[in-house]
Amino acid sequence: MSAQNLQTLLRSRKVLAIGMPCSALERGLLDRFAAGGGELIRAPDDQSLHRCLTPPAAADDGVAVVFEPALLSTHAIDLLAAAGCRGIVWTGAEPVPAVLLQAARPHRLRFLGSRSAGFFHAAGMSCGAFPGDLPAGDLALIMQSGSIAAAAVDWAAGRGIGFSWAVTTGAECDADLADFLDLAALDPSTRAVILQLSQLRAGRKFMSAARACARLKPVVVLQSRGGGGTAPAADPVRSAAFARAGLIECETLDGLFDALSALARIPARRDMQVLTLGNGAGVCALGVDAVLRHELTPFRCSDAQLDRLRQLAPRARRLDGAVDLGPVDAPAMAQICDELLAGSSPDYLLLMHSPSIDAPHAAFVDALCAVRAQPRLVTVWLGLSTATIARQRSAAAGLATFATAGQAARALRFRWLHGRTRELLMQTPPLRRRSSVDRTSAGRLLDAALQRGAGTLEDGAAAAFLQCYGLPSPASQSFANLPHFELQLQRHRELGMVLAITAVAGPLRSNTARGFAPLDALLAQRMVESMALPASPTPDRDATLVAALLALSDIALEVPVVSGLRLCLHLPAGVGADPHRAELGAARVELERRPPSERQRLVLAPYPDALRRTLATRSGHRYQLRPVRPEDEPALVELLQRTRPDDIRLRFFASIRHFSHEMAARMSQIDYDRELVLVAEAAGEPGLCALAQLVIDPYGEDGEFAVLVHHLHAGAGLGHQLMDELLAYGRRHGLHRIHGDVLSENLAMLALARRLGFVVVAHEDPGCRRVVLDLAGRTSGDKPD
Known part of the structure; x- marks a missing residue:
């Protein structure tokens, strides 16, 4: 079912508590539900449960939390589904009985757990071990461990960092990490993802979802040892899988905290030139050492920049990768930071401040807040007694702040790694000479x-x-x-x-x-x-x-x-x-x-070589059809560049003159479990002459098609055959329907869709039409135009 119904589950405003909590943790969870801002319905016994599930007592889009598993029967599952319940949180340690999972599947009723500590949603309620006053943000937190999730949320709340939503999946009898990664990828309110795992329930499903999400948003992952295991927490095979998927791995919990701060507070930059600014040569050296240790680039201040700095800090001196300001008052230092970051270089400013009698932390924090310091400023307030207060005030003001230079540099590296990892993964491999295999x-x-x-x-x-x-x-x-x-x-x-x-x-x-x-x-x-x-x-x-x-x-x-x-x-x-x-x-x-x-x-979908075939059109032309390979990127770009501008506009809904490497890589480096791109080569001609694409949604139910045929091969029936191939593929993979968006002026594509049995329906864009084909033989449910 993938991400089916999980968005509705997380946004629930109603909780049905089944049974009585029998531990301090479960009693705490029940108290949290009561204070979560939604409606709490208690069903302590079988009789009250059935009464709660009898209409009109039940409300749609609720979630049930099971404290006493014996009260949940297959009949109760049917009643929950009929009452509009979308999910069940299983808090106990015992596994969910298979008979309940089977009963829930036809209703698409999702189980969270066992050993789930619940969830939180900024637009829903706190339904678990999360603070009810957790601020809203744009980070999604997906964790198997409730205790690690609680620590991460508490740390973030102490620094004013909020979440779009947070969930603990526990032992994952049904909804798992991959499902929520799919949800995060599609969620417009989520900008980045924090992930923790101790086991992988379905490796290939996880890798498919992780690759899809990491292509769109930064995903930081921490792996920990599973319960009762003796293997080391950092499994190198998992680490290799994370790297292949484009995830950024943290080795420790404090590294995860640094990543949280980086994703929430520090803007992304393509380059990582860091200038260390300090009130002493020693602290400047600590900052530069940390920058180098985390493979970032120290920034050298220019003579002109240094001259301007000396107007505010007369004793400022340039060091390798740093500037020692010497004695400087707080307003002058804040103005220096503001002016240095007004331009494009350096990319980031690492402020290292050591307290002294004439330079207490508090005054400098106040000065930075007064000028509304830019987010590319990263602060390190050294010490403990006064530094703790300075860090708290910095965090409350929205500044990225850390206890040590190493933590700050590590956070900057996390911010950079996402872009670098995506860049590496989207490089085009060279054409491989297929060696003869016997x-x-x-x-x-x-x-x-x-x-x-x-x-x-x-x-x-x-x-x-x-x-x-x-x-x-x-x-x-x-x-x-x-x-x-x-x-x-x-x-x-x-x-x-x-x-x-x-x-x-x-x-x-x-x-x-x-x-x-x-x-x-x-x-x-x-x-x-x-x-x-x-x-x-x-x-x-x-x-x-x-x-x-x-x-x-x-x-x-x-x-x-x-x-x-x-x-x-x-x-x-x-x-x-x-x-x-x-x-x-x-x-x-x-x-x-x-x-x-x-x-x-195989944790990654292999190349679907079985889809290769030779097509013969009604005009007598022959074409070699095959799935796309990553090394086809140059040929794809060449096809698009020699296609007529009007045909490009009909295919991409925009006039595109230059096709970037990133755009072509997205079409050629695909996950064959989620997408199919077929390319056609005309017999006796070099290069590609057509392509057809089918993107399958995370639910595995709906596919969206797009077809492009070069104008020299249009009208020969090639487009029709490409569509036949996509439809056959969709049927073999159990899709319920296939749809496509077509510009109203694209009469040829609309006519072809009608001949293939598609229904033309209205679209939110008046210049566009949606064509829909129900592969299972059901009516579309959309209103024809």
């Missing part, structure tokens, strides 16, 4: 092993299988004591098949780099770079490792019976980019006769 021989080797009942391929058999995928021949002698690389495919309990690579030189091992199939050459290259290897005397070392990682990615995608793989790769001096010239050492391939489903094995 899938037939590889299949025979595996079938023979499985028929013998073997669970592994060892040594020669493993090497033969790996050679089918382009990996090198076995070495003529052992190189166990020589520098080499270990490559692995292994299964993670939450995230499916994981690729890993480590450099080994005697007892020394590099950082292990991890990734997920499908890989392209750019992603594989980043894995190699993240090992932080020293410069190599071996030519084209990285290209050889990239080729090997791409081969492992192909195995993960194409061979489900491979449950694990380990090999050693040695690169003799003088090896070229051809991986066949490297040497293969010990190798082992683990097999399983009954592999898990694709969604369990």
